[in-house]
Amino acid sequence: MLQIVPGGVTAAPGFTAAGLHCGIRRNQAKPDLALVLADRDCAAAAVYTTNRVQAAPIAVTRAHLADGRGRAILANSGCANACAPGGLENARRVCAAAAAVLGLRETDIIVNSTGVIGVPLPVEAIESALPALADALSRAGGADAALAIMTTDTRPKEAAVTTEIDGRTVTVGGMAKGSGMIHPNMATMLAFLTTDCAIAPGPLRAALADSARRTYNRVSVDGDTSTNDMTAILASGAAGHPPIESPDDPRFALFKEALDAVNLTLARAIARDGEGATRLVVCRVRGAGSETDAEVLAKAVITSSLVKTALFGADANWGRVLCALGYAGAPLRPESVDVAFSSTAGRVVVCRGGEGLPFDETLAKEILSQSEVTLEVDCGAGAHGAEAYGCDLSYDYVRINGDYRT
Amino acid sequence: MLQIVPGGVTAAPGFTAAGLHCGIRRNQAKPDLALVLADRDCAAAAVYTTNRVQAAPIAVTRAHLADGRGRAILANSGCANACAPGGLENARRVCAAAAAVLGLRETDIIVNSTGVIGVPLPVEAIESALPALADALSRAGGADAALAIMTTDTRPKEAAVTTEIDGRTVTVGGMAKGSGMIHPNMATMLAFLTTDCAIAPGPLRAALADSARRTYNRVSVDGDTSTNDMTAILASGAAGHPPIESPDDPRFALFKEALDAVNLTLARAIARDGEGATRLVVCRVRGAGSETDAEVLAKAVITSSLVKTALFGADANWGRVLCALGYAGAPLRPESVDVAFSSTAGRVVVCRGGEGLPFDETLAKEILSQSEVTLEVDCGAGAHGAEAYGCDLSYDYVRINGDYRT
Numbered sequence: 001m002l003q004i005v006p007g008g009v010t011a012a013p014g015f016t017a018a019g020l021h022c023g024i025r026r027n028q029a030k031p032d033l034a035l036v037l038a039d040r041d042c043a044a045a046a047v048y049t050t051n052r053v054q055a056a057p058i059a060v061t062r063a064h065l066a067d068g069r070g071r072a073i074l075a076n077s078g079c080a081n082a083c084a085p086g087g088l089e090n091a092r093r094v095c096a097a098a099a100a101v102l103g104l105r106e107t108d109i110i111v112n113s114t115g116v117i118g119v120p121l122p123v124e125a126i127e128s129a130l131p132a133l134a135d136a137l138s139r140a141g142g143a144d145a146a147l148a149i150m151t152t153d154t155r156p157k158e159a160a161v162t163t164e165i166d167g168r169t170v171t172v173g174g175m176a177k178g179s180g181m182i183h184p185n186m187a188t189m190l191a192f193l194t195t196d197c198a199i200a201p202g203p204l205r206a207a208l209a210d211s212a213r214r215t216y217n218r219v220s221v222d223g224d225t226s227t228n229d230m231t232a233i234l235a236s237g238a239a240g241h242p243p244i245e246s247p248d249d250p251r252f253a254l255f256k257e258a259l260d261a262v263n264l265t266l267a268r269a270i271a272r273d274g275e276g277a278t279r280l281v282v283c284r285v286r287g288a289g290s291e292t293d294a295e296v297l298a299k300a301v302i303t304s305s306l307v308k309t310a311l312f313g314a315d316a317n318w319g320r321v322l323c324a325l326g327y328a329g330a331p332l333r334p335e336s337v338d339v340a341f342s343s344t345a346g347r348v349v350v351c352r353g354g355e356g357l358p359f360d361e362t363l364a365k366e367i368l369s370q371s372e373v374t375l376e377v378d379c380g381a382g383a384h385g386a387e388a389y390g391c392d393l394s395y396d397y398v399r400i401n402g403d404y405r406t
Numbered sequence: 407m408l409q410i411v412p413g414g415v416t417a418a419p420g421f422t423a424a425g426l427h428c429g430i431r432r433n434q435a436k437p438d439l440a441l442v443l444a445d446r447d448c449a450a451a452a453v454y455t456t457n458r459v460q461a462a463p464i465a466v467t468r469a470h471l472a473d474g475r476g477r478a479i480l481a482n483s484g485c486a487n488a489c490a491p492g493g494l495e496n497a498r499r500v501c502a503a504a505a506a507v508l509g510l511r512e513t514d515i516i517v518n519s520t521g522v523i524g525v526p527l528p529v530e531a532i533e534s535a536l537p538a539l540a541d542a543l544s545r546a547g548g549a550d551a552a553l554a555i556m557t558t559d560t561r562p563k564e565a566a567v568t569t570e571i572d573g574r575t576v577t578v579g580g581m582a583k584g585s586g587m588i589h590p591n592m593a594t595m596l597a598f599l600t601t602d603c604a605i606a607p608g609p610l611r612a613a614l615a616d617s618a619r620r621t622y623n624r625v626s627v628d629g630d631t632s633t634n635d636m637t638a639i640l641a642s643g644a645a646g647h648p649p650i651e652s653p654d655d656p657r658f659a660l661f662k663e664a665l666d667a668v669n670l671t672l673a674r675a676i677a678r679d680g681e682g683a684t685r686l687v688v689c690r691v692r693g694a695g696s697e698t699d700a701e702v703l704a705k706a707v708i709t710s711s712l713v714k715t716a717l718f719g720a721d722a723n724w725g726r727v728l729c730a731l732g733y734a735g736a737p738l739r740p741e742s743v744d745v746a747f748s749s750t751a752g753r754v755v756v757c758r759g760g761e762g763l764p765f766d767e768t769l770a771k772e773i774l775s776q777s778e779v780t781l782e783v784d785c786g787a788g789a790h791g792a793e794a795y796g797c798d799l800s801y802d803y804v805r806i807n808g809d810y811r812t
């Protein structure tokens with residue numbers, strides 16, 4: 001039923017988007033301002049960073065979404081508008097400007113920023129660019145919007161699927177940016193989603209929260225939870241089926257399946273494109289006592305700097321996986337743990353019952369040299385499992401972050 | 407009263423030590439086996455890693471110290487004897503061999519290993535080398551022992567002080583190894599201490615636990631808590647004063663002060679010599695609501711990969727400090743937080759009341775380019791403080807850990 005379709009945040013009919021360079025970033029070739037607009041009033045929901053230091057636009061968006069409705073998304077890169085003088089006032093000013101240009105109320109706007117912390121938002125640059133940005137809105141503009149929210153991302157991240165609800169085709173699409181300051185703790189990056197599904201704000205919020213927990217919250221690039229993280233969704237109802245009013249509605253699961261598929265694709269793309277990353281690392285834990293235990297264990301493995309550097313070197317140093325499992329904080333009987341490494345190049349079991357096995361080092365190296373590697377852990381203690389998504393730690397992560405502000 | 411004196415684990419009279427190459431490591435120039443011996447029965451205490459995956463020697467030492475007494479320390483580098491076939495049996499075998507050579511009981515031996523996880527301990531190599539190691543025991547051998555426990559450490563770590571108790575000179579000395587898989591969670595490395603102080607096992611344990619909490623447990627190199635961490639101390643009583651029988655004894659504080667001084671010196675040395683580190687990074691938090699809050703906040707800052715890479719680049723990216731404080735988990739009012747950077751090159755305030763200040767970038771770069779840098783945080787919320795000790799994250803950390811096993 002679920003079908004992967006092209007496009008991203010404008011895949012669902014009725015949504016347009018645009019992205020352009022307004023002057024926040026020095027590189028004029030890099031778009032730094034994105035706008036997404038729905039052709040009608042939408043149910044809206046978002047999840048936010050758990051960091052106690054929260055960027056000003058987080059507070060503004062939270063207030064705007066108090067009524068569960070929204071219509072447009074305005075996001076810039078190059079400046080986080082966090083810990084910056086005049087932050088709240090500036091976030092409100094750009095919303096007011098966007099509302100004026102689009103003929104909306106300020107509270108219809110979802111706003112966020114990403115980039116350097118502590119620098120005042122260049123409000124005039126954004127205000128001046130808004131008319132041109134609004135003129136550029138189109139279905140095709142989703143790709144430009146995805147470019148405009150990138151920071152150190154090396155490629156844009158878009159995904160979309162369709163499903164069928166009450167005989168109507170329902171589309172869920174989205175775009176995300178990730179790269180650095182990425183760690184599982186609520187939403188851990190920016191992701192903006194749109195859908196023409198007819199769904200009330202309550203179940204929309206429930207679907208988004210649970211989906212974020214299983215996707216974005218299982219990604220870590222560097223263990224740092226950003227001040228600006230947000231995942232937001234607009235649901236227009238344009239698909240025309242009777243609205244989903246409750247998570248108990250059987251159609252809720254259909255929508256949720258589509259939402260999960262888009263979010264998982266974007267989450268994996270964020271991990272794969274982590275700052276300096278050369279490969280996507282998936283830790284698949286099974287045999288745990290609960291899903292939470294499995295999640296805690298999987299996250300600890302993909303977060304370990306020692307596991308990450310070993311994977312950069314394609315070195316089968318599985319002891320570091322055991323070590324990370326041991327300090328994760330979840331129950332673990334080391335003597336029951338099996339570990340294997342797998343990828344398109346094959347599979348090798350390296351540890352059984354908590355002790356090392358002789359294994360083919362050449363094959364292991366080949367397996368770990370692929371662009372996607374899975375670390376399989378069986379805890380031998382239960383029937384629950386979870387996956388977490390990370391990347392390796394390379395010289396380039398150090399290079400990128402040794403001098404990020406210039 | 408406290409005096410810094412030369413030497414390390416043999417600074418206290420009555421202790422001898424030796425280190426040699428027994429064949430665990432391929433590089434014959436690198437000693438890999440260390441022995442420390444007291445000339446009499448000692449009160450003994452240790453604190454251990456909190457990792458659920460614990461190396462075999464941790465379990466063996468725990469059993470040996472159940473009676474609060476000990477006499478010798480045997481430690482090897484090059485192999486962690488963790489998650490390795492025959493681990494417990496091998497740890498017991500080397501203790502038995504050492505006891506036979508030294509004429510002690512097995513339970514007199516504190517044993518530990520450090521190095522690669524998952525590889526069987528080369529017991530024969532250790533057994534064969536023990537007679538020569540025992541023959542080499544001397545006061546001067548403390549330096550060799552400190553070399554023999556090093557893994558990726560670039561320099562040995564020794565410290566010693568004297569204090570006066572009841573008119574007698576009491577010495578506390580020690581050696582440590584650190585470098586990688588270092589994270590605040592009980593003792594986070596190996597440290598072996600000796601003293602001629604007369605102190606019962608109970609207060610000795612209390613002193614060591616509290617001292618470790620304030621020193622080693624505030625160090626992080628890479629966020630990974632090792633499977634083999636241990637800090638152990640032997641107290642011979644040779645100084646000849648009436649024994650300290652309780653932490654309420656006013657002389658306990660004198661001993662504790664000496665112990666803290668040695669442990670803090672070794673802890674800072676571990677941070678400074680973290681894998682790939684180019685500088686020691688101290689985060690000094692004050693104005694917190696409790697010491698625990700201050701500790702949690704300081705640890706979060708020195709653990710952040712983004713703070714660490716910025717410091718490698720001597721980049722005054724203070725927003726990352728705010729970000730780390732925000733996700734640390736301790737209470738924080740961002741609008742009350744001040745941040746300054748200081749070193750021998752000067753001091754610059756970069757953030758006041760949670761917002762950035764204009765500052766001299768050239769001066770900030772100069773300050774952050776020194777070999778020891780302090781990140782000063784004032785939470786503006788209370789009267790408590792704590793320091794944590796870390797290092798920067800450099801290309802060399804990635805290089806060292808991309809191919810650690812070979």
